[in-house]
Amino acid sequence: MHSRQQHKPLDFLRGSIDKVILIKVKKNRLFRAKLKGYDEHLNLFLEEATQIFEYQDDDGNIREENENLGRIVIRGDNIIFLNLAQ
Amino acid sequence: MHSRQQHKPLDFLRGSIDKVILIKVKKNRLFRAKLKGYDEHLNLFLEEATQIFEYQDDDGNIREENENLGRIVIRGDNIIFLNLAQ
Amino acid sequence: MHSRQQHKPLDFLRGSIDKVILIKVKKNRLFRAKLKGYDEHLNLFLEEATQIFEYQDDDGNIREENENLGRIVIRGDNIIFLNLAQ
Amino acid sequence: MHSRQQHKPLDFLRGSIDKVILIKVKKNRLFRAKLKGYDEHLNLFLEEATQIFEYQDDDGNIREENENLGRIVIRGDNIIFLNLAQ
Amino acid sequence: MHSRQQHKPLDFLRGSIDKVILIKVKKNRLFRAKLKGYDEHLNLFLEEATQIFEYQDDDGNIREENENLGRIVIRGDNIIFLNLAQ
Amino acid sequence: MHSRQQHKPLDFLRGSIDKVILIKVKKNRLFRAKLKGYDEHLNLFLEEATQIFEYQDDDGNIREENENLGRIVIRGDNIIFLNLAQ
Amino acid sequence: MHSRQQHKPLDFLRGSIDKVILIKVKKNRLFRAKLKGYDEHLNLFLEEATQIFEYQDDDGNIREENENLGRIVIRGDNIIFLNLAQ
Numbered sequence: 001m002h003s004r005q006q007h008k009p010l011d012f013l014r015g016s017i018d019k020v021i022l023i024k025v026k027k028n029r030l031f032r033a034k035l036k037g038y039d040e041h042l043n044l045f046l047e048e049a050t051q052i053f054e055y056q057d058d059d060g061n062i063r064e065e066n067e068n069l070g071r072i073v074i075r076g077d078n079i080i081f082l083n084l085a086q
Numbered sequence: 087m088h089s090r091q092q093h094k095p096l097d098f099l100r101g102s103i104d105k106v107i108l109i110k111v112k113k114n115r116l117f118r119a120k121l122k123g124y125d126e127h128l129n130l131f132l133e134e135a136t137q138i139f140e141y142q143d144d145d146g147n148i149r150e151e152n153e154n155l156g157r158i159v160i161r162g163d164n165i166i167f168l169n170l171a172q
Numbered sequence: 173m174h175s176r177q178q179h180k181p182l183d184f185l186r187g188s189i190d191k192v193i194l195i196k197v198k199k200n201r202l203f204r205a206k207l208k209g210y211d212e213h214l215n216l217f218l219e220e221a222t223q224i225f226e227y228q229d230d231d232g233n234i235r236e237e238n239e240n241l242g243r244i245v246i247r248g249d250n251i252i253f254l255n256l257a258q
Numbered sequence: 259m260h261s262r263q264q265h266k267p268l269d270f271l272r273g274s275i276d277k278v279i280l281i282k283v284k285k286n287r288l289f290r291a292k293l294k295g296y297d298e299h300l301n302l303f304l305e306e307a308t309q310i311f312e313y314q315d316d317d318g319n320i321r322e323e324n325e326n327l328g329r330i331v332i333r334g335d336n337i338i339f340l341n342l343a344q
Numbered sequence: 345m346h347s348r349q350q351h352k353p354l355d356f357l358r359g360s361i362d363k364v365i366l367i368k369v370k371k372n373r374l375f376r377a378k379l380k381g382y383d384e385h386l387n388l389f390l391e392e393a394t395q396i397f398e399y400q401d402d403d404g405n406i407r408e409e410n411e412n413l414g415r416i417v418i419r420g421d422n423i424i425f426l427n428l429a430q
Numbered sequence: 431m432h433s434r435q436q437h438k439p440l441d442f443l444r445g446s447i448d449k450v451i452l453i454k455v456k457k458n459r460l461f462r463a464k465l466k467g468y469d470e471h472l473n474l475f476l477e478e479a480t481q482i483f484e485y486q487d488d489d490g491n492i493r494e495e496n497e498n499l500g501r502i503v504i505r506g507d508n509i510i511f512l513n514l515a516q
Numbered sequence: 517m518h519s520r521q522q523h524k525p526l527d528f529l530r531g532s533i534d535k536v537i538l539i540k541v542k543k544n545r546l547f548r549a550k551l552k553g554y555d556e557h558l559n560l561f562l563e564e565a566t567q568i569f570e571y572q573d574d575d576g577n578i579r580e581e582n583e584n585l586g587r588i589v590i591r592g593d594n595i596i597f598l599n600l601a602q
Contacts, residue, residue, distance in 0.1 A: 441553070
């Protein structure tokens, strides 16, 4: 029981430092980037960040366009969930 | 009366650690995953997570598509409710 | 006057523990469930929960569909009001 | 000047305890009820509560329908304003 | 410099106590009322309050309708700005 | 390095006291006014305030209408950005 | 491990002081400016700020228009992410 109480969700981010994660943000924003830093608000500092734009084409298929952003800071309150490195 | 006051809602999550729960998130997002960690903001750490997309097909039927996500951290303020393991 | 100041709204929830209440949630969500626990944020732990879906049929009548959910935790900031056991 | 500084807005609610007030809530919700308790977040405990539904009929007239709710707790952050007993 | 730092915005409300102010609220709500009390959240207690409904008529002109409300408490987080007595 | 850490954003407002600034507010609201006071929430006290209404005319051109407001208090959480006196 | 825990996201902003950054703000607002100050809420003080308006023209192409703003203070809670100087 003791060890369970120590498993706070944000502690699990430590193992993803320097690894590539996916960041799902409100308003359908999606980022892929290397995690360099985070805090208790889920503010993130990321390197080699790419924003992935998903949209439907005229045939209804989901399409992707990428934009390279480099180093970014995301304000935590915009984040829905993080997909950690496996 | 005394024991009732101890039954804080988040304490009930402890019994669902390592079990599969459903997580209903704003904007009609739905996840099924194994609960590994949580905190007082309802931030969650989840493993073997699947996002379930519900939509209406042309005949008005509710349909589901699943996407395997692996390990994710959901920011608590997006959550509407959790459906715990029975 | 003294007794009035003690009647904080959330204190009234204590008398509804183990009783069935209605929970009205943002985005027209409605739940009926047995109250098992709550905290100062109005986070709720509920058993035998049912979500009630209200919608208009083609004739403009309000219709209901129910979904059994079992044990759920609702995050308090989604709640508009609770209808307590009489 | 001294007495003015003591007139905090929520202190004025004390005089409406056990009286009927109107509660205007976001998303055009309106309640009429007897005030039984409140706190600093404007969480309210109410008895003999009625929700008043206002809508436009086909001729553009404002119409009302009432629903008896009994005892309710409204989460304060949904409230726009209270109309106190005269 | 010293006197400037003392001019906190809410301190300026003190001079409008017992005077008529305009209160602009989210979702295009507008009130005219006598200010009787306020706190640091901008919660307001008002007397002789009137809600002013602005709408466009069929010719595109801005029109006003007033509703007398008497004594009201507005929850501060709904407020955009106050127009103080001159 | 030392001096940089002292340059908190709100400290820069001190130099704009008694000067005319532009205040961009959510929902496309824009104000021009003389800054008289502020606090750490960016609540502002302003004099000689004018609200500037921007809209598109039938030809798609951006048009402006001004409304003199006099002395106003803006609640800080509505503000997007301030354009300081040059 | 020790050094990682020190890498809070906002600490990385220190290296961008006096450099040009991009600021992505809710409601599709975009700014390019020289960073002069920031705080823990991500409130920013910026100089030589330009707001970049992105829109689709009649042919569906993304177009840009710039507006010079000079010195601005952005309230942090509007910010989605910052793109730091490389």
